[in-house]
Structure formats: C-alpha cells, structure tokens
Amino acid sequence: MTPDEIAQIFTRSDGHYLFARWGRPIAPIVFGVNDATLSVVKGAFEAVCALARHQMAETDPELGANVMVFFFRDWAELLEVPDLDRLIDGLEPLVGRLQAAEANQYRVFRFDTQGAIRACFIFLRMDRDLSAVPAETLALNQVVQAMLLWSDLAFRDRSPLGQVEGGQVILRPEIGELIRAAYDPVLPAVAQDASHALRLAARMSVARQ
Template sequence: MAHAPNPQQIDPQQTEAFFTDAAGQFRFSRWARPIVPVVFGADEASLPALKGAIEAVVLASGHKMAEADPDLGANLMIFFLRDWAELADVQNMDQLVPDLAGLLPRLAASGADQYRFFRFDQTGAIKAGFVFLRMNGALADMPAADLGMEQAVKSMLLWSPQAFADRSPLARIEKTGATVLRADIAALLLAAYDPILPPASEDAVLALRLAARAGQLMG
C-alpha cells in the first residue's frame, strides 16, 4: 500500500485504461440500484469492520445502501475461502458461477487470490456482484477494514482486470497511519456516480467526461 501522495490529476488516457478490458474494449458500468452486501465465511469478529468499510466506500461514492434488494435480497455477495476447491463443495454454486468446473483449475493454476464477476440489467448497469477471496498470503495479512475498503472499491465499478495490478486503490496517511482511498480513486468514484453520466457505456469518450469531473473534484 502506498503512502498518501499529493493529489494528482488523472488524465483521460489513464481513465480510459481503468475501464478497458483484456480484449481492448472500453466498458464502463456502475450500480443503478442500492447495494445490499452479504459476507460468507468470514470470522464473526471481522464482520463489523468489513461491512463498515464497504458502507463507507459506497457512501463516499455518492451511492446508497439498502436493507434488501427487491429482486435478489442481497446483491453483493462476498465469499471468504481457504482454497478454491472449497467452491466445488458449496451447494448450487455451479448454478451461480459460470463454468465453475473450468474456472477452479484456472484460478488454482494461476495462484489467484481473488475473483469477481457481475450481472447486469437491461441498461448495462450492475445489478449484482460476486466476490471470492482466497485468504492466503497478502489478503490474509490485511486488516479487516482495509480488506473491506479495497474490495468495495473493486466492486463499485466494472474496472479493467489490470486497473489495480500495479498499485492499490488505497493509501496510508503518514501522520496518523490511517488507511484511506487514494485521492484520484475517490474522485473517480464520485465522478462515476454523477447522475448526469450514463450508468453504462462502451463509448471511450466517456473517459473524457469522467476525467474532467474527477479533476474538478481533486482541484
């Protein structure tokens, strides 16, 4: 995790890269409905910190939480695992996760510690998110609040798979040691949930609008 730097403007090219998938297609999507998280497999003592961090990120983005989703009950499901093979033993998990039988060997072979996917409504906006965390190594060492904050950021938008490969979306304030969102990511989240912008788009021109709004917020 980086120490909190002085805020820097993010440029349109960087913003576009945040939402460009592995095939080179720009794909932006945000939640259109309030977020209702549920956590499976985490230690009971860590649940308040996890849920509190998720709520903090959602509210900081200008979005909303709810007690229940009218269609799904909970719409952001977070699963904590020790090993990817555990998913094969969860009842009906193969109906929830596309190509589960093929996915698990790929995750194990790559040494992945997290996997997420989304479902979308007819407008292309996110209507449900599924997060799977294999709690080994760096993830297992993270404080619950930091882990909740990081996973909330990654679940708020349809980010590129490489968006945070080289740099965490979190930063640490040197004087206090507190963990916060990076200034550019906080501004980008708030810009992304501006109601003036569409909830989903495959037009890279949107990156210009996102960067401009984020820049204004940071300035």
C-alpha cells in the same frame, strides 16, 4: 487525473473501453468470517457507498443479496456451497483454473439488460499473503474494486489504496474523486466509448471547484 489516465483505467486488455456502475442499491452479504470482520466489511461498503452517494439496502428484491463476499481457505470449498453453481456459470471449471493459477482472489460481475452492474461475487482464498493484510485494508480494497467495472489492468501495477503518515491505509484521493464522479446522476450508468472519460474528468473538475 487526466482524461487519458481515466480512459486507461477503464480500457481492458483487449483495447475495448467499458465502463459500468451499479444500477441498483447494493445489498451485501458476507460468508466465512466472524462478527468483527463482518462489521469491518459492511463498514467498508457503507463508507464507499456514502462517498459515491449510492444507496445501500438490506435486501435486493430480485436476488436477496446482490453482493456476496466469500472468505475461505481452499477453492474447492466453493463447490460445496449450495446452489452457487446456479449463480456462477461454469463454476467447476472456474475453480479448476483458479486452483491451477494459485489465485487468492476473483470477482464475477452480473449485469442488467442495460449493462449496469446488478450483482457481484467476491471470492477470497485466505492464503498467507491475504491473511497478512489487515481486515480494514482488505475490505476497503475489495469494495472499491466492486463499485465499478474497472479494467482488468487498472490496479495491476498500483493499488487503489495509499498509505498516509502513521501507516494508515486510505483510498487514494484521485480514485475517490473518480468513484464519486462515476456515480453523478448526469452521467450514464454504462459507456463503451472512450469519450466518456472526458465527461468523468469534467465532473471531477467541477467537484473540486
């Protein structure tokens, strides 16, 4: 990926460059699935964290779990989750907007005082489209999009995943390289200047060599 391509993937629709990665170990919890799917989702977190060389944890000392993944059939079900309205500001109007848009997924990030990611809430309404996606593919896609604060336009036209011969779905190599570079300790956890993309490109180049 060129520096311009990297900059584009972190430039939001308002034209503002904004990059953030996790500033603490990731401690996920999954609601609304059976044990088999739970294992798939947690396996995806483990694989992507290993790629990024970022730590996972059983619990977060502040929140208990700092990634919450919800699988459900209707957005209204979120209004019945105890105390979720305390974690998600404006939950009721948000649910109304998502219902009106007939959305099937949504992510909410929370940040620490430095701007690094401290929590992520992933909501998946299992409509016909999402239900047709294999669990491994769905889990990997969601975990990748939770690892960094990507632009809201980043994957609108092209998924972070790709398909190889035989039909297996994998993380696109350039996206994998970018995630690993993003978690390089020499780089900041938060950046708001597009020159940061030059540093990401340089780390990707070093890693390839």
